[in-house]
Amino acid sequence: MxxxxxxxxxxxxxxxxPVLKKEFAANLDVRAKMLISFSVSLAVIPLYHIEALAILLTVSLAYLLSIRRFWITLVAYITLAFLCGLAILSSFMVSHLFPNMKGLTLATFILPFIRIAILLNVILVMAITSxxxxxxxxxxxxxxxxxxxxxxxxxxxxxxxxxxxxxxxxxxxxxxxxxxxxxxxxxxxxxxxxxxxxxxxxxxxxxxxxxxxxxxxxxxxxRDNISHYRKKQLGKSDYVVLLLTLAILAVAFGIQYGFVS
Amino acid sequence: MTDKSPLVIGISQPRKRYWQPRELVVIGVFSALIKLSSLLIAIAGGGMNPVTLGLKNLVATMLLVVLIAKVRKPGTLLLFVVISSIVSALLNSVQLFLLPGAIIAALTGEVVLYLVRKHHELASILMSIAIFDFVSRLISLTLSYLMFRESMGLFVMAAIIIAIGYIGCVLGLGSGILFTKELKHAGIIRH
Structure with missing residues (x-):
């Protein structure tokens, strides 16, 4: 049956x-990982400063590498690089077909892909460890x-x-x-x-x-009420990681708006 | 047996719900299937090429036709969209931004189905899904324009991708009819 x-x-x-209990990200509560993913995805939209995005990319990559799934990380990044290359090539062809669309720089194309890479890092951690x-x-x-x-x-x-x-x-x-x-x-x-x-x-x-x-x-x-078999509370490490995330996001926004040099 | 029979005295009667557990389970199973099949086709097709892009949408629309043919109740399309969006948001929070657009598209489809007042007919189900697909593509196109308004080259590429996806949806409606008829013939869909 x-x-x-x-x-x-x-x-x-x-x-x-595979046992992932040794890595700290695996021990985090799924709600903490969801909150990290949500706050980062909200933050990358208004961010346009390359240094601010670079900080987020570095920290999120370290977060992803901390779960030690190097092969998946490599495959994901190769795919992203391939898509980035394909998009640049397609846009180059379109700009040749429609000359009034010219005037785009490489940075214009790279920034959206940095945003995608940041999101990829936080989402992969959540997908692999949850x-x-x-x-x-x-x-x-x-x-x-x-x-x-x-x-x-x-x-x-x-x-x-x-x-x-x-x-x-x-x-x-x-x-x-x-x-x-x-x-x-x-x-x-x-x-x-x-x-x-x-x-x-x-x-x-x-x-x-x-x-x-x-x-x-x-x-x-x-019945309306769902009884809970086991209630899980957020732990100390979850709160620490959430506070760290907020601090890093604050630094990124500080760099963009000139509060942090 | 009436409410006053000895067996039910002292036991509070369960509330009669609009959604039965069986229907909710079908909606959940199909939401999982649609999400997974889109992902699988994208992986099996080796990335984002026009064939897999069209095929992905074809399968998604076809399964949606089967779902709504199986659970013929007002609100099925809307509930499916809300559940898919919530679970997508749990996996990838960026999807939350697409939720209002998806709900508007689903509401449009539901309103059409309500105005037609023929939930049991396959033609009205198809019309509702066709309108849902069209409105959701239109909203996607608007969002793409807002995102890429500075670089129209990228917007043109996004528009082409959305157009290919919509062709897949239209083909999915046709294959959905055939699939539903087969399932009816096999006795799996009983309406």
Whole structure:
């Protein structure tokens, strides 16, 4: 039955997930990481001074490197550099096609990508070090109404399950002689949808039916109050990191507006 | 059994809710599926090329048609948009800026569905999704203009990307009809 499969997957994935407890970012509360991500994403929009952005980039890169996932960091940065190069090339071509769009400098193109790199650093830390349970606790702490909390919790819980499903479908397709690679996807887009997504949608619909029945049988949604099995408070390290984030953002704004030299 | 029967005396009756847990679970599962499939196509297609860009939107719209065909209630589209935006904001807080635009687009789609007053018909569902897609693309285009107003070259590139995405959405409506009909035939969608 599907429900038992979900349980098996949880225990299986818990044992397979690399242990990140040694790194301080892994021990931070998911709400603290969300707040860091949110404050940084808010701050990078008004910031335009290259030195202010450079400080944020350096600190956020150190934050990302502290979790010691160097391979993922390298791949993410190579992808970002590739996208940056592609955007510069495309804009160069557009400026040749439309001469009145000329007059753009390299700095004009680089600044948006520095912003993206800063966001990438904080988001990668959150994505790599946060577990599904932590995300659910974060969601619960937002005190959303039942009709928003339930589907959002299901959504967070099911993303890893579907990733597992996709890899299983890909394996089964390999045994039939289909290898889903970028060239194959570009040459046969509709066939890829048929091969990969039709079984996935049918699995999703079955899972939704079973989980919905299980939720109704357990009485989910009959009462307004959701009781908490375990309440997690923000720790000392979370407050220290949040204060540090605020201080760094204040320095960046100080540099931009000339309060800090 | 009436409310005054001996079995229910002393037990407060649960409130009748508009959204049943089963419907909410379907919305959650489909939100996860739509988010994941967009990500997977982008990865499988090796980045942002026009084919994967169109395909990503095609699959997202197709799944949205299936979702609304499965949960035929006013507000499904709006709830889907709100939940997707909240979870996206949990993963990437920048998405919070897109939330008002997405809600406006979903509200427009819902208003159209309300005015038509035919929630059970596939044609009105398709019209509502088509309008939602169109309005959300229009809002994206406006936001792109605000972001890149100093460098029109980048705005043109953003406009091209949005246009390719919208073509994918239109194709997704067609494939959504076919998919829903197949699922009805298989008895998975019972309306």
């Amino acid at each position: 599907r429900a038992s499969y979900v349980t098996n997957y949880t225990t299986e994935s818990a044992t397979k997930t 577990r599904v349970q932590g995300m659910l606790q974060g969601l619960k702490s937002l005190r959303l109404p039942y009709f928003i909390y339930l589907p959002a919790a299901v959504m967070i819980r099911f993303i890893p399950v579907f990733i597992k499903d996709v890899s299983q479908i890909k394996d089964s397709l390999k045994t039939k002689g289909y290898d889903i690679r970028p060239v194959f996807v570009c040459l046969h887009p509709f066939f890829t949808v048929r091969l990969l997504f039709v079984p996935l949608v049918i699995r999703a619909l079955r899972s939704a039916d079973e989980l919905g029945i299980a939720a109704e049988l357990k009485g989910v949604g009959l």
